Amino acid sequence: MMSLDRFEDLAGTYGGEIARWPEGEREAARALLAAEAARLAPVLAAAAQLDRLLDLAPAQSPDAALLGRLIAAAPRPAAPARLWIAGLGAALGLSAAAFAGVMAGVVIARPAVQAPVAAAEPVVTAVDTSAALQDAIAEPSEL
């Protein structure tokens, strides 16, 4: 059971609306108010009177200029056109790289074919490199 003193303290702290008092004390406060209405109703009324005065403290409405500045500074959506161009650019870049890789393989491989038999070691290396390049080129298209 809440004491009368605690009820008066809460009214003097949180005001005249029990709904704005700490959640855990509201039920006991309402029960006490029902039991001691003659004594406690004026306590609540006095606190509510101060609440109403406090409500008169001026607020401030946002003006159009402030709203405009904040709207202008807000995040922008990612532009779909730019995304499409970026995607196209990446695709073209990949194709160009692939083409360059093929050409490099061809250029490197050609001397291997024409090389004299005596130069066996470099021939193997060039062919391997060409094959590795072909693999590397093939990989992205599989993604």
Place this chain on the structure above:
Amino acid sequence: MASDGNDPDETLLAGVGRGEPSAVRQLLDRRLPRILALARRLLNDPGEAEDVAQETFLRAWKQARAWTPGQARFDTWLHRVALNLCYDRLRRRREVVTDAPPEQVDAGPAPDAGLIGADLSRRVEAALAALPPRQREAIVLCHHQGLGNIEAAALMAISVEALESLLSRGRRALKAALADLARDGG
């Protein structure tokens, strides 16, 4: 402060991160007035309040794409950023040495009785401004911003008991400063 997983701003914030104009607009409609009001009541200066609100949301925009759901409620995060910006400005005010003392707003009753509308509002604002900063902050967070005691105490980096003490002393001081209005039926 971890979120309870029901952050009402999470979906909008994700939209802001994707650059959706409607999400930006809705989030501003929902949260900018709260942050502006917080700064206004703590700083008692419309221009500075606007600067704080603007800086708070500029930081929010930077966070939007990287926001991790479940870490903290966005509203709590906004309050923390705005509070820190207000603290900086209040600290700078104290550090500024001027020849003339700053003009004090008179929180006492006006000579003519029967205050209405804007006058009443100015009286309340002056009484609030006359409170010690931590009492004012506690009242603004709990009463005006509607934060729970645990959330407000965490934002102020104090215990709930300390928060209650600040609230209680603040409200007593306000009640005394505005006693004439209360008598008139405020």
